[in-house]
Amino acid sequence: TLGLVPVLLTLHLFAAGKEVCYDRVGCFKDDLPWTGPFSRELAGLPWSPEKINTRFLLYTIYNPQTYQKKEISAVNWSTIQASHFGTDKITHINLPGWKTNGKWQRNVCNALLQVEDTNCINVDWINGSLEYICAINNLRVVGAEVAYFVDVLMKQFGYSPSKVHLIGHSLGAHLAGDAGSRVPGLGRITGLDPSGPFFHNTPKEVRLDPSDASFVDVIHTNAARILFELGFGTTDACGHLDFYPNGGKHMPGCENLTMPLFKFDFNAYKEEAISFLECSHAQSHLFYVESILNPDSFIAYPCRSYKSFKAGNCFHCPKEGCPTMGHFADRFHLKNMKTNTSYYFLNTGSHSPFARWMHRLSVNLRGSEISEGTIFLHVGGTTGKAGEFAIASGKLKPGTTYTKLIETDVNVGNVTSIEFIWKNHSSEHSHKLGAEMVVDTSGKYGYKSTFCSQDVMGPNIAQILKPC
Template identity: 50%
Template sequence: AEVCYNRVGCFNDAKPWAGTLERPITKLPWSPEQINTRFLLYTRSNQNSFQTISAATPSTISSSNFRNTRKTRFKLLGIEDVNCICVDWSGGSRTSYSQASNNIRVVGAEIAYFIDILSKNFAYSAANIHLIGHSLGAHTAGEAGKRAKGIARITGLDPAEPYFQNTPIEVRLDPSDAKLVDVIHTDAGPLIPTLGFGMSQYVGHLDFFPNGGIHMPGCPQNIQIPNVNVEDIWNGVVNFVTCNHMRAIKYYTDSIGNTAVFTSYPCSNWNTYQAVSVSVLIISILYDNPQS
């Protein structure tokens, strides 16, 4: 089956999008109207209240505080004078996990369309854009990067494992999606039995695994469940401890403008690192993606 939508194109449910071991449930993404993706602009001129801007109505961009002389990033207003655009796709995420994981295809296409309008109407280069996404948002950024070529950087914060781990690169975040793809893994234990919701697979040019990437300091241990349905986790039926999964956001924000907090060591794998005795407060193990 296939669905086509204005502005964002067509989407099918053929392999590798469905009918595979990694993606067993067949779902087509919802329409842009149903998802109702919103682009919320913050700048130094409006740090505490957003301006809603839309690529479908470019006049909302030209009348806003968006400036094509600034880089466009996420929540860096205190460090740099940037366009901060928050993407609200809650209309597409508040559903089953299998549906939400397919809705990101449309959301990513909407972001790419937005970037295209910035380029055509405002002479704005994708080389000034930094996309940052957590969990499913990391793969959403990857989808946008596949469609809008030349994006400077994508930061993936604990990219979601279910429906994405071990899938082809067209499905998930990948180093080819931007000039630099950096990833922080903080909940990389297996979904079964440890309820690790983040990927353990390397999906960036640089993949950081703070404290080994599985259990973060101060977080309770994930409960052990021998068999679990990802939909039950997403819908709150299973008591999923989000501390490790959410910690990637804190580590990223704490690292901005601070060069003294996180010490990283390049090595081939975790076991190699453990063979070296190093004592630091927080250890970030940096793996170079062999594909890059």
Template identity: 45%
Template structure:
């Protein structure tokens, strides 16, 4: 995938014989340092014999390979960038920087965490790079089954247990072709991200997860944590975040759900849920959604609503106005509607 996007030399390191057996994990963890030393030696040869500087080198490692990349950086100073894809936790969490990947190993170290759940997560939990990305909070990746859902089938169980862990390199691969779909938001926690912290992107402080990651120009700390949500389909993990704000139209307070219908890949539509706990007519409520494509210009849109309980009074509600704000640049598209409709009946709004 990298060669499809850039004119570069790409070298793969095959050390399956030293890392592929989970029963020999302790030996494999020790082998990571040896592999890192070998990579450093190769880079030194390239530099001394062919004049290829470390400042042009980008090392990418998954799991134990991330720590092997760190070892290479320790031994061959000046590497431009190291990317750690869900670095292994066992025997590396809370250890000295000398034995694991850390920010001093390269000019830029970015890390993607996808399997930090307790107790079965195998990815390192704490941030260990200049930029650390926690898609979906770093656990329970969309599309991956619960870890213990295949206890009766050992072959399926292995795939289930590793699904979250392997998502890191799948996200990175897709980011090569869909840079815009992996925008990270700087937040203190996943909970604050879900509640709207750093939305829309603070100027100069967001950055992309994956291949096109770079230090944000307005970075306020030497290390920064980013959160984002991804899609769950193996064919499309990219996602764009929006805020949907609805101005209610009706004759009484509304408790329930509004659904906005937006375009998706393939030319279809998908409905996204916005919940109202209790909103008076003319009042506003809002929510955040993650869409599988970047929304282009729209002349109109549809919505519908559903009550929390039975609609015994046959109430009707509608959306007087719906605003859709982009998390990437803060731009707002506003759509206006008239009247009310019954539950689960589509209402069309047009661009205001």
């Protein structure tokens, strides 16, 4: 079988160089950079628009749950004129990837229409995306269809392409890039875990790239350089802002592969592997939907690596600020970015609500004797919410400052109150401890709040500190 590989590659390369042309969407070649050895040796010519049958399904505030039954079409642009499409509104176009049922797109529209009066369009190209290799080839035609749709909006309705936002998941992210490369002045592209297989280290004409729109933001949740690294996404930075939640490879809450692997049960491993990868791959659009409804969530920090981020080396936000991952990433002004800084890291929870807020808490411990126990801080803030955090555990030594970087699922806002409490681990007579000073540093703005007290307390008794 292996002996056939050079022959097949030779035949493929010999056949390359062909071209097909279709009315309305143009011509497509079967040569570099679309095909070639190693990265895209199986890619080829796309199908016809008629065979792919790309559909544009419109959702608006007048029909937020179901798409407008009379479908809109750029070929017959009077259908757009007769629809609920608003030429004075922003247009979000959701582009699926390989073999999808459209659920994530409907969820995006549903969330968007809760907070915005907008045009939300879900593209359906399921006929051309059932097989991965065919989908790679066909996305060029679908990209041209999307570009043609925007072109009709411009020419027939005077609609500016700067008001168009393409949101693509997996292969759909590269589809968005293809469409964007055909539309000068396109406003924004959001890539949700862009596909890796057949797109690693390819020229920018083939994949999503910052030049494809005025603003390109990308969320990586299942990134890998090769499939054997267990990932459907790409590690490559593809946008002006690239977000790597939880490091961007495997998401918390998705199933672990180790048990079926150690059992040497190939069928179980294969099923678990697919489930695991699909779970992490899908987290990107789950994060995006949550971000629509929570504008201040998912604060992301510029950092050289996830390892450095986890070590606390990139806390807090720099003076130019931090972007938020997801729908409101465009609030971050690109002119504020440092040169070549496009990697942004953050952590999330394992289930919704996913967003986390970072604080650094430092406690200067007061007391007379070393004790065994755990220190807790109860923190309240301007949002009216509060959280309790364990700061240190084990041998507690008065005169020592204990510092911990915490991530909470509660956004307390600016800290306005601090309570100190400690629990004794020893059965012996307990001493008294207290917090002489507590300093909270918020992750987003670097605000410092300082609280002081001269009290010491026995275990399980709250000590209330005052601003100082």
